[in-house]
Amino acid sequence: MIANYLLESIDKTADPCDNFFQFACGTWLKKNRIPDDDMLTSPIPADLNNLQSVINARRFYETCINETVIESESINVILSIVNDLGGWPILQGSSWNETSFNLTNLLIRLREYGYNMIYGFGTSNDDKNSSTNFIRVYQSDIALAQRSNYLNETKVTRSYRQFIQDVASALAVGRIVNSSEVDDIYNFEKLISTFHWTPAEQHARQNETIRTTVGNLSQTFNTSFGFTNYIQHIYSLSNIPLYDNDIVSVSELEFLRNASSIIDSSSRRVLQNYIIWRFIMSRITDMPKRYRALKDPFDEAYRGTFAQRPRSITCGSYINSNMSFALSKIYIKQYFDESAKQQYIFNESYISNVLKLLKIKANENLRMLRELVDRKAWGASPPTIVNAFYSPPRNQIIFPAGILQMPFFNKDAPKYLNYGAIGVVIGHEITHGFDDSGRQYDKDGNRISWWTDDTIKKFNERKQCIIDQYSNYVVTQINRTLNGFQTQGENIADNGGIKESFY
Incomplete structure (x- = not known):
């Protein structure tokens, strides 16, 4: 039986001298797939029928695959959030009021959903004392991942700008989008990318990470942006007070300082445009099909592919990644207390459920700061992966x-x-x-x-x-x-x- 299994996995059309992996596994890969949606579509075992966490995971999945409701909701929820965040100037034209712009407040509002725009931070295991957690501050990501992708005008950079233009035009509903604002968004990101550390640099320069405290944070940064106030405000949203002797680990300090200087010299309109763009870009996959399709040309240029997976697989993967314990019977019974179960209560709106889950995850990370490290607890990765x-x-x-x-x-x-x-x-x-x-x-x-x-x-x-x-x-x-x-x-x-x- 085992011999047949191995023989049936071989792709005899592949030359093992050129591609041994394809030769050994090619047919198996063609015949098999990871069934992300099986646990979400098969009947619920009798002993789990009344388990709220499982019911809500399946409800979340059902809202994700329900394209009819997603289409009917359109982009109303996203635009409502954008308006609450101060609007997107590229859509509002001259009616956008820059006097209400406050960078710290904008970043705080986004951090409620777990977003780290430009400045990244969160709770992590203390690398010098593994029994406790500390605050970590670091560079956030950039859309094209590494600064080398911004150095020259390429198919990728053109596709990225066109992606911004297409999304803005689609959301503008008949209004003309000023292409110069698209260029401003891109040029701002290109400018901060010049200081963005590559993975190789992060690896080679680990010893440059600074270990400091909340009380000394302003001296460490020496920037106009109030990192201390920003972090204290974020943790207060989860009812976690910070003290002057709380440990803070700061990496990529060079980027953080230079990004702060660039922000100081940038207009409020550019900053609002860029930050809101990054939020919308991250949520484009949750919008109706016609908006998701706008990302395809960019994906083709940037990743080499634009084929969208079946919606059931996309949704199954998302639920498995974010609500994995609700799909793992043993871990539910051992680790899910009643208060945790009650947090996962979702309605019929998929995008609202996504935003609610983002808030839950962000809050969980912040609350870790005052929790002792449980070395026996399961990590962030799902048991089903x-x-x-x-x-x-x-x-x-x-x-x-x-x-x-x-x-x-x-x-x-x-x-x-x-x-x-x-x-x-x-x-x-x-x-x-x-x-x-x-x-x-x-x-x-x-x-x-x-x-x-x-x-x-x-x-x-x-x-x-x-x-x-x-x-x-x-x-x-x-x-x-x-x-x-x-x-x-x-x-x-x-x-x-x-x-x-x-x-």
Whole structure:
């Protein structure tokens, strides 16, 4: 049976010398899909019939796939939120009143939904004391991910500006959108992107992260933007008071300071236009079909594809990512208390449900600050996901139930097949504890130097071989060479996992 399973997974049309993965797994990939929607469409087991969290997860799913209601609601809810946020000047033209603009208040309102615009922050595990949490401040994301994407005029930059223009025109309903305002939005983002750290820079410059306190935050930043007041106000929304001795970790300080300077020299109209655009851009996938379609040309230019997945799969994936415990019977019974269940009460409006869920998630993150770290608690990833993880702050390897199935694991399979499948994954995650990042954390999950200088020197010499090897690989589909330095952690773990499972 196992031999047939393996033979039936092979794609005999692929040359194993050119693409061994396609050869070994091609037919299996073609025949199988991850059924994100199965638990949301199949009958509810009798013992879960009255479980409110499960009922609400399914209700949320039903509103997501109900295109008729989404179409009838149109964009009314989104535009109502935009108006509450001060409006979108590009739509309002000369009627937009800039005297009411307040950057701090705007960012606070958006942070209620979990949005980190320009300045990112949240509650995280303290990397120096893994038993507690601290406040982390960092650079937020930019729409095109990395500054290299803004350097030259390309198909991507043109598509991005056209995307802004098309969305604004669609929302303007017959009014003419000033294209110069589209350029202003793009140029502002392009300007802050020049200081945006790349993943490689973040990795290489970890030692530049500053550990300070709430009381010393204004001295740390030395900017006109009041970070202390901003953070205190945000936490107060969740009834969490901040004290002067609360620890704050600040990374990418160079970006944060320069972005603040750029903001100081930018007009209120440009700032409002840009920030509201980023909010609308993030929610375009929740709008009716005709608005979602406006993103397709941008996705084709930026990601190389614009094919939209079936709505049932998109909705199933979203619910699974955001309400995973409601789909996992064991975890519901163990970890969902009554107050948590009552939070997840949704109505028939999909976009309203999305916004409500964003608020719930944002509030959960803020409230973590005063909670002790429970090392036995399940992490943020759903138990249903097909993946595995290593957590440096907890020094734990994590295997969700979703991965403990074929083709990774079968209790009736010969041991050598399980060693070659889930065994490699287990070895991979163990090795992450000793890769270029994991090695910086001790057995208790604290980021301290626990290796000798000689050990670090020998590790760096040996990892260079991995970096060089992978830097010579070319992804032929896009004709780009891998960045072996940036991917070294995964490459070290892959090599370690194979050797550990074999030996």
